Amino acid sequence: MAVQPQTNQTVATGTEYIVRCKDVVKEYMMGTQVVRALNGVTLDIVRGEYLSIMGPSGSGKSTLFNMIGGLDKPTSGSVFINDVDMAQLDAQELAFLRCRTIGYIFQTFNLIPVMTALENVMLPMIFGGLSTDEAIDRGIELLKLVGLGERLHHKPSELSGGQQQRVAIARALANNPQIILADEPTGNLDLRTGKEIIELLRQLNKEQGVTIISATHDLKMIDVSDRIVWIRDGRIDRVEERSAIEVHVGEVEGTPG
Amino acid sequence: MKKAGGRDVGRLQLPFRVAFHISMQSVRIRFWRSVITAAGTVLGIAFLVSVLTAMMIQQNSGAITDPSEKYRMTWLVIMSLLVCLVGITNAMLMSVTERYKEIGTMKCLGAYDIFIVELFFIESALVGFIASVIGWFLGVFAVVLIKLFSEGFKVFSWISPGEVFLYLIYSILIGTLLSVIATIIPAQVAARMPAAAALRVEV
Numbered sequence: 001m002a003v004q005p006q007t008n009q010t011v012a013t014g015t016e017y018i019v020r021c022k023d024v025v026k027e028y029m030m031g032t033q034v035v036r037a038l039n040g041v042t043l044d045i046v047r048g049e050y051l052s053i054m055g056p057s058g059s060g061k062s063t064l065f066n067m068i069g070g071l072d073k074p075t076s077g078s079v080f081i082n083d084v085d086m087a088q089l090d091a092q093e094l095a096f097l098r099c100r101t102i103g104y105i106f107q108t109f110n111l112i113p114v115m116t117a118l119e120n121v122m123l124p125m126i127f128g129g130l131s132t133d134e135a136i137d138r139g140i141e142l143l144k145l146v147g148l149g150e151r152l153h154h155k156p157s158e159l160s161g162g163q164q165q166r167v168a169i170a171r172a173l174a175n176n177p178q179i180i181l182a183d184e185p186t187g188n189l190d191l192r193t194g195k196e197i198i199e200l201l202r203q204l205n206k207e208q209g210v211t212i213i214s215a216t217h218d219l220k221m222i223d224v225s226d227r228i229v230w231i232r233d234g235r236i237d238r239v240e241e242r243s244a245i246e247v248h249v250g251e252v253e254g255t256p257g
Numbered sequence: 258m259k260k261a262g263g264r265d266v267g268r269l270q271l272p273f274r275v276a277f278h279i280s281m282q283s284v285r286i287r288f289w290r291s292v293i294t295a296a297g298t299v300l301g302i303a304f305l306v307s308v309l310t311a312m313m314i315q316q317n318s319g320a321i322t323d324p325s326e327k328y329r330m331t332w333l334v335i336m337s338l339l340v341c342l343v344g345i346t347n348a349m350l351m352s353v354t355e356r357y358k359e360i361g362t363m364k365c366l367g368a369y370d371i372f373i374v375e376l377f378f379i380e381s382a383l384v385g386f387i388a389s390v391i392g393w394f395l396g397v398f399a400v401v402l403i404k405l406f407s408e409g410f411k412v413f414s415w416i417s418p419g420e421v422f423l424y425l426i427y428s429i430l431i432g433t434l435l436s437v438i439a440t441i442i443p444a445q446v447a448a449r450m451p452a453a454a455a456l457r458v459e460v
Binding site for chain 1: 359366451
């Protein structure tokens with residue numbers, strides 16, 4: 001693992017938090033039983049940081065990720081994005097937030113199968129009100145940025161996994177989001193392609209200053225993350241700064257999930 | 258449905274042209290699924306048109322028609338259209354379940370519920386339209402062929418082209434409407450799909 005010593009002072013602006021979770025509790029009903037997936041999580045995410053949420057399956061990692069991404073609402077406690085309480089937003093405001101403020105990247109890429117690479121990247125821009133011409137120009141620019149300038153008009157089925165994930169990254173960037181949420185972005189990729197995708201995400205994080213929040217099992221992520229939040233049994237087990245992490249890699253390797 | 262004009266801050270939009278394009282591609286790429294959905298409409302419309310054509314031929318041939326026959330046929334046609342309605346709903350519901358990830362993704366990209374409804378309605382209207390034309394053709398063709406065997410070439414003098422063309426208009430209207438009505442429930446199911454569905458992974 002090539003460790004690039006790099007501090008993130010350039011993007012972090014001190015007390016500016018882009019996401020704040022306060023005592024977030026999430027309960028689900030499983031039949032008649034109440035299952036507590038998150039049990040009081042408080043977490044502040046700094047603007048411009050690369051944060052990884054790690055933890056075994058069933059730890060509440062995905063639930064926390066969904067809360068931060070505006071995909072689910074907490075049972076109690078609150079999540080603020082840009083100091084706006086997510087619980088106060090109605091469906092249309094949430095949709096607007098998802099369109100303009102957050103870019104999503106998925107484990108299974110989730111390109112719209114009926115649309116070409118370029119059309120996929122254009123869709124959030126069209127939703128956001130850009131004209132077709134503007135969207136085409138920016139779409140091409142973004143696909144070039146992720147190294148797919150040659151495959152604009154390919155359908156997702158004609159692209160490899162790594163290429164599909166690149167298109168998905170370009171799509172996530174479409175409306176200049178402040179946050180990119182990546183759910184296991186390397187989970188369906190081989191080692192080398194996964195590494196390329198992680199490097200691309202890191203590069204975007206540094207160059208565009210976009211905050212990246214990623215839920216992952218992938219230990220390759222440790223190299224690039226500014227902070228890693230370990231979730232266990234619905235609570236934050238520990239938060240590690242990158243500088244302190246290398247030591248733990250060996251010990252973590254055996255974690256189930 | 259067209260929201261191209263006003264670009265008010267905080268509102269997202271799906272221009273009709275884009276929605277139409279997506280729906281059209283969706284029908285093309287999922288061709289066999291669309292064929293199954295269309296089959297209901299094709300058969301229902303074919304039956305309707307065959308009954309109409311047969312009655313027209315009988316009337317023009319001067320044969321005496323039993324008035325109770327007309328009621329019986331109307332009843333049968335309505336029943337067959339209802340059955341085909343249920344068939345389309347079923348096929349569309351399956352199609353929605355198959356596409357949960359796509360729908361969830363659209364929502365993550367900012368789609369309002371109404372965008373999803375719009376996409377499904379356009380898609381079903383398209384399928385309904387094409388299916389109606391095919392159904393109309395099959396209905397007329399089948400009856401003319403049968404009458405040709407039983408009555409010979411004089412059958413052609415009993416066909417009024419204007420009337421047959423009118424059946425095409427009826428078919429398209431009824432077939433498309435039927436298809437859209439059958440999609441109301443599936444489209445609602447699709448629109449209620451949470452954005453988080455995009456993250457679901459089958460194990």
